Amino acid sequence: MTAITFHQTGSLTVGNRLLPPEQRTVQSTGTRTNALTCGHRACQGCGEALGARFVLDAAMRATGGQLVVVNATGCLEVFSTPYPESAWRIPWIHSLFGNAPAVASGVAAALRVRGRTDIRVLGQGGDGGTVDIGFGALSGMFERDDDVLFVCYDNEAYMNTGVQRSGATPPAARTATTQAVGPDPGNVFGQGKSAPLIAMAHEIPYVATATVADPHDLERKVARAMEFHGARYLHVLVPCPLGWGSATADTIRVARLAVQCGLFPLLEAERGQIVAVTPLRRAPVPVEEYLRIQKRYAHLFSPHMRTDVIDRIQALADRTIARFGLRSTGEA
């Protein structure tokens, strides 16, 4: 039997009966909406399905069930709505790949004019739909400060089309369009963008990052986002076993390691200012530990150790830790 230490309770598991009811995750309660209900066609271990479930059930609780969801094209849309079936137990619309933030703006405008501002709007998509093809629409929604929470489920590549590089693909990662061949295998260094920081530059009411490894934190940020009106952005790291080449049982572990090694900082910002970061509780985990369990980085370990590349990734993690002050006091 696995021993459970108390500090893990509730933060690293979906919910635990040891906690008083008010501290349990939305997901662990019998009153959750099951906004994305069972029977959908996501892969085993899908981080995006997990993330969407946490986010939407938390949003449903925060809004008293008064929620409309706009979905970009992508895995989440495809696996949840194979006609004539639908896994959505909420009002849900899918229009196109690159327009979900604009469609959400339209829904918000209609609700405003109909006097139904009690109904809240949540847009969602993968990293391709958010940071690449939908980025113009996202920025437009941000600058107009439309009353929409947009959630990006970031699995760092175009998984639905077969794992191609996106603007969120990290350096050295193997994808179908950044293959593990040649002298510098995988995605190049020095590219990509930080959607959360760009969102902050719009000075919108609320921006946060989260992962599926910490449902309490994720749900809290959704609830916090729903306390604001105007444009809000939540960027959720969701490992993809298929694209990352990680074990289906390791989705939570991989997401947790991404945070613990410093590559994925957890932060909250209001009106362009960072108001909170989640400090690393212990010394940062070496990035190698995070990379080694993902086949998308296998070329860094075989046939030769590419310590030069691993060092560069470590330097990225170190820089992120320093930039956002992720070390506890005195240890940085």
Next chain:
Amino acid sequence: MLRQIEGSQAVAETVARCRPQVICAYPISPQTHIVEGLSRLVKAGELAGCEFVNVESEFAAMSVAIGAVAAGARTYTATASQGLLFMAEALYNASGLGLPIVMTVANRAIGAPINIWNDHSDAMSQRDSGWIQLYAESNQDAVDLHVQAFRLAEELSVPVMVCMDGFVLTHAYERVDVPTRQQVDAYLPPFTPRQQLDPDAPLTIGAMVGPEAFTEVRYLAHQVQRQALRRIPELAAEFETVFGRSAGGNVRPYRLADAQTVVVALGSVLGTLKDTVDEMRDDGIRVGALGLTTFRPFPAEALREALAPAPRVVVLERAFSVGTGGIVSADLDTALTGLPQRRYTVVAGLGGRPVTKASLRAVIEAALADELAPMTFLDLHQSTVEALP
């Protein structure tokens, strides 16, 4: 009441009287005056219960419209030319989802070469997008078609484009009877969406449809378009009852009786064409004109009925399919299959080149003399052709 008013302003005022709830817009000539007028009305508080959303692209304009109408708001936007092309993906989406958006297209050429002037290349490029396309002959017509467009769109839950010639109509000042709010209210009931995003009755809109049902979705969309062909003349008749003037319908015959040559056209060129027909009739030449108000759905039966007696049909094309020929002509050939008549395509007025009565008369005379080539470019400057690299 008749007023001397700019076409765009007349359309803006008319759209306002149709009680839109969400208007989204991105600027592009020659459509801008319409949404400028509407934005002023909203900002001044003269259009209560309406949100005006300034968006970052035409793609976003159509996307905001999709979201707004799916959430139950009467929704309007306007565009032209490159803007319509930038919307293309969202146009198909709006029609595929059966969302009754009304949009003005201030018809303009498509680049390259960049050209801001009028022809029908933009709207014709979207002929298969599943949108109903109505073409205005005058600014009065444009105004009246907008009122009918909202009714048609919402009754059938299908998006409707009202095409009006850029600059020629949008920027022209002429006498227009802008409908009153009372008249519009008598004709256009409040919007009752067929489907709506509602937390009390959750719907999934935009599911993934595979081979097992995709054909059926398209089949049903086609049935709705056929229904529109029946409904458009009925709505035009009802419009005449309320407003006391005729507008809309599928086709508009003009002096077709005993015509030896009939010229088919869309949009504002019909004015010049009808004047030409009148002058030629005065000279005893038996010619007529047929205005095509509804281009999509294509009123094949009405056209066949109207054109069957004519020994010659000339199609005046304000757009052109490079490498193929006339766009309306191709549809018309299908509609008129088997009729013993000669048909000619005349490509005219591309990129804003004026179509004159003299040129039209020359073409018609050539047709009557059986000397017109199957396809002609009206007023082609041979010297410019030779000078181009």
